Amino acid sequence: MLALEVKNLKKTYQNGVVALKGIDLEVSEGDFFALLGPNGAGKSTLIGIISSLVNASEGETKVFGVSVQKDRSRAMAEIGLVPQEVNFNQFEKPFDIIVNQGGYYGVPRAVAKERAEYYLKKLELWDKAFTMSRALSGGMKRRLLIARAMVHEPRLLILDEPTAGVDIEIRRSMWQFIEEINRAGTTVILTTHYLEEAENLCRNIAIIDHGEIVENTTIKHLLSKLDIETFILDLRAPIETVPSIDGIELALKDPHTIEASIPKSRSLNRLFRALEEAGIEVTSMRNKVNRLEELFIRLVNAEGQTSQESVA
Amino acid sequence: MSEKVSAKSFWIGYQTILIKEITRIVRIWAQTLIPPVITMTLYFVIFGAIIGRRVGEMGDMPYMEFIVPGLIMLTVITNSYGNVTSSFFGAKFGKHIEELLISPLPPWIILAGYISGAVVRALVVGVLVWLVASMFAGFQMHNIWVTLSILILTSVAFALGGFINGVYAQKFDDISIIPTFVLQPMTYLGGVFFSVSLLPGIWQQISLVNPIVYMVNAFRYGILGVSDVPLWVAYAIICGFGVVLFAICLSLLQRGVGLRT
Incomplete structure (x- = not known):
């Protein structure tokens, strides 16, 4: 009912x-x-x-x-x-x-x-x-x-x-x-x-x-619609540049913090392997924003843009 | 589901509103019960005992006795009106009227609860003023049924009027405009302190447009056995006044005027 x-x-x-x-x-x-x-x-x-x-x-x-x-x-x-x-x-x-x-x-x-x-x-x-x-x-x-x-x-x-x-x-x-x-x-x-x-x-x-x-x-x-998740990685030692990893977007927020955007099709293991090879040690990891929050913002923004376009 | 919405559940709802209203009246007794008694005592002392002696008689009776019914009626009118206005507007202002608006209670039960609360206050204050009056003019009762019925019908009519004021009021100033600029002049000119038969020709006719004249005179008949107007006309006018106001109140509540968006 x-x-x-x-x-x-x-x-x-x-x-x-x-x-x-x-x-x-x-x-x-x-x-x-x-x-x-x-x-x-x-x-x-x-x-x-x-x-x-x-x-x-x-x-x-x-x-x-x-x-x-x-x-x-x-x-x-x-x-x-x-x-x-x-x-x-x-x-x-x-x-x-x-x-x-x-x-x-x-x-x-x-x-x-x-x-x-x-x-x-x-x-x-x-x-x-x-x-x-x-x-x-x-x-x-x-x-x-x-x-x-x-x-x-x-x-x-x-x-x-x-x-x-x-x-x-x-x-x-x-x-x-x-x-x-x-x-x-x-x-x-x-x-x-x-x-x-x-x-x-x-x-x-x-x-x-x-x-x-x-x-x-x-x-x-x-x-399940969330195709990319963004993680914040805290590093043990400071770094100056981030390594390049195929299919994963890395950005250096400060010498001790990396922001990693990973498509759902990619494995997290791949990220950690690459970081280890580059001599970067990760001490902790967390979602940049709540997963639902990320989707919510996308959906609401998309709707807002559509409305604006239709008005225009 | 039917158990939750039944005559019994509505009866409980009505009782709850009434209990809440009576609790409020008692909780703020210094605002609701005492001031009218003090004001009326002053009226009896000044207009009855001091000035009244010089006035002599009014309608073949001592002036002090003559003004007793009118002053009780004045108290009943202002208290029944003021009780609903302040209670209902207070609930609206504090938003707790929403407790009732989202409940299953139909509008007529909500209205009945508020009106009953006002009638209770009017009756209590009326009795207190009558007790004070008896100290100045002695106990008199010509017809208890006329006295009681007019008291209740008048308080119902003015409580309904107060409800309409409460519905439309947007700020605290709005609940004092009608009592000050309409109710008070109508009551004072409604034969509380004088017999309308003393008025010259045209003014006598004009005063008969004022419904309070009928309420005061019918009540005076109940207590003293004298009236400037026929009793049946007074009953017809008070009841008619009440029915029209009830219909307006119900319509306002059903449409949610000033309450629902």
């Missing part, structure tokens, strides 16, 4: 800005789906329409087969939304915020209280449950948004940049929690600017740019 089905979705704002140009998208039940795109690409508009905060100009959105436009209440009952911006009442306590949210979804107060305690403990916020929420740190507020979105146990959880501005330790614990939720059967749609987050967590991906889907496939398939 499809958790989300988006058909020919268009949105033009009153000021004339075309945010979505007819998007088609499908997310299967149980999927962990990444929705990526640069700022202003249309991600937030799309999420706004799915969660009924934004009215679509044209097209239809279905959540588990129920149309958001035709049967809003039943569609909304299945969605949990973690918004990009903190949008709870900062003069209320986390426990009350979650219990009230449960009430809006018809969760009886006693059950909502139990769930509030469960999710606050799970997200390591229980000791702050009865503190005024404006006193929480940025990371705590983000976790509270997740706990609030889970209180009615939605079948589709939408996370709009949930880890923005969150330190790596908390980010990792949030990933763990979200993975756990997904394993338990909740479909997850994630938008993020941390592309390693999408690469590590998600199975399928859509990239949106200028209001259009420019890529929609599995993460594995997308990564």
Whole structure:
């Protein structure tokens, strides 16, 4: 079954800005789906329409087969939304915020209280449950948004940049929690600017740019399209020139660092053999950028150029 | 899926909004419950006890007794209006209105929750002011059912008016414009301090366009048994006023005016 089905979705704002140009998208039940795109690409508009905060100009959105436009209440009952911006009442306590949210979804107060305690403990916020929420740190507020979105146990959880501005330790614990939720059967749609987050967590991906889907496939398939990878090699001793290796592009960034661009068809062994023959000792090696990031930049740039050309 | 969207789930949603509103009223009691009581006490002292003695009688009764229903009504109107305006606009301003907008609750439940909260505040404040008034003018009750029904209908009507203000308000200034420039003059000219029968010919006719005249007089009938207007006309006008405002509020919420993009 499809958790989300988006058909020919268009949105033009009153000021004339075309945010979505007819998007088609499908997310299967149980999927962990990444929705990526640069700022202003249309991600937030799309999420706004799915969660009924934004009215679509044209097209239809279905959540588990129920149309958001035709049967809003039943569609909304299945969605949990973690918004990009903190949008709870900062003069209320986390426990009350979650219990009230449960009430809006018809969760009886006693059950909502139990769930509030469960999710606050799970997200390591229980000791702050009865503190005024404006006193929480940025990371705590983000976790509270997740706990609030889970209180009615939605079948589709939408996370709009949930880890923005969150330190790596908390980010990792949030990933763990979200993975756990997904394993338990909740479909997850994630938008993020941390592309390693999408690469590590998600199975399928859509990239949106200028209001259009420019890529929609599995993460594995997308990564297989990466024909050249760039590595940074740290050297033990300084060098003045780089050796020439057939089919591999080497550039000296500084006397202790080489940047190597290697087509997927070439073996890394070949690079290391050549370096060894030239008397160069490599102490460490890393990807220049995250693999998904590299593809993302290429896809978005390509789309940008196409748009510019078509405008020209 | 149907269990998540049912009459029971909507009832829980309504209760939640109401509990949240009452919690807010109690949490900020120094802003919501005490100021109207202090203001009305001053009104009773100045207009009732000090100036009232010189005024003598109004409508065959001591001036102090005459102004009690009008002052209670003044409190009910400003508090029911102000409660929804500030609460709803506050939720909009703080963006936590989105908690409700993305929920399965239909617009009429959201509206009912906010209106009920305002009615609760209006009733509590109304009772407190009535208790203060009783210290100056003694307890009087001609017809409790008329008194209660007019109190509730009036607070519902003005809460709906406050909701419309909250929907359109873009900044904090916007929530004080209507109460200051429209509501207050209408209330003061609505027969709170005088009987409209004292007005000269044409002004008497003009004052009958003001719906607050009917609310104040019907409420005065409930407490004192006197009114400048027929009771059934007052009920018809208050109910009609309420129905029109309810329809406007519902339409605004359904279309998401000022709320959904």
